[in-house]
Amino acid sequence: MESKKILKKGERIDQLYSQDVQIIQNPQCFAFSLDAVLLADFVRPNHRHKLKVVDLCAGNGAIGIFLHNKLGGNFKEVELQPQIADMAERTILLNGFQDRYTVINTDIANINDYIPKDSVDIVLCNPPYFPVTPQSQKNPNKALAIARHEIATDLATVVKQMSGLLKMNGHGYLVHRPDRLAEILTICQKYRLAPKRLRFIYPKPDRDANILLLEVIKDGKPGGIKVVPPLIVHGEDGKYLPAVQELLYGK
Numbered sequence: 126m127e128s129k130k131i132l133k134k135g136e137r138i139d140q141l142y143s144q145d146v147q148i149i150q151n152p153q154c155f156a157f158s159l160d161a162v163l164l165a166d167f168v169r170p171n172h173r174h175k176l177k178v179v180d181l182c183a184g185n186g187a188i189g190i191f192l193h194n195k196l197g198g199n200f201k202e203v204e205l206q207p208q209i210a211d212m213a214e215r216t217i218l219l220n221g222f223q224d225r226y227t228v229i230n231t232d233i234a235n236i237n238d239y240i241p242k243d244s245v246d247i248v249l250c251n252p253p254y255f256p257v258t259p260q261s262q263k264n265p266n267k268a269l270a271i272a273r274h275e276i277a278t279d280l281a282t283v284v285k286q287m288s289g290l291l292k293m294n295g296h297g298y299l300v301h302r303p304d305r306l307a308e309i310l311t312i313c314q315k316y317r318l319a320p321k322r323l324r325f326i327y328p329k330p331d332r333d334a335n336i337l338l339l340e341v342i343k344d345g346k347p348g349g350i351k352v353v354p355p356l357i358v359h360g361e362d363g364k365y366l367p368a369v370q371e372l373l374y375g376k
Contacts, residue, residue, distance in 0.1 A: 143375035157187035164300040165191035186213035288316035291343040319345030
């Protein structure tokens, strides 16, 4: 499909060169960030032909699309906002992935109307990070506010739905903020998700971590969480360090 015909007003096409895919972006409502690339990199490869993968709070479908070579099977991209779900559908067409990817335009709270419980092998989620409080500085742009703040969903709902979808011993992957780690671990354990692998991402060598990546296993054995080596995004000069350059542009 010609790229000019597939784009709507305000949209552009960005490329993740390392995975040879194109993503339709619109900075006015949703554009993927480095968080999506980092979460896709954190996922363990699994090329099983019948694998079932669900991406909750999928946005324009970036994380699932980035995993097209790393995971086998079929992907369901679940996105609440219609205009963003539409971008995800056109991104799938743009890459010619329609035989493996489907977009479900719904609230994740209703996901079991579309996907049975205990039926999914891998669930991914890059949820809104920020709780809504009286002090919250929410974006006046509603679409961006919903993507970033817990307006339409929250951490407990995300974890509950992730657990409900997963088969026993299925794997969940979450990207979030380190300042909410204690809350994340408590909620995961409440919903039968055993934390197994944790990685912290640092913006620069001398700064505190600002992103965490977590892998959980449904009904996994308690204990045994691995904290894997950290990743530092930028050098002192503000440029991407080699490991991040490779994630974005390939070797």
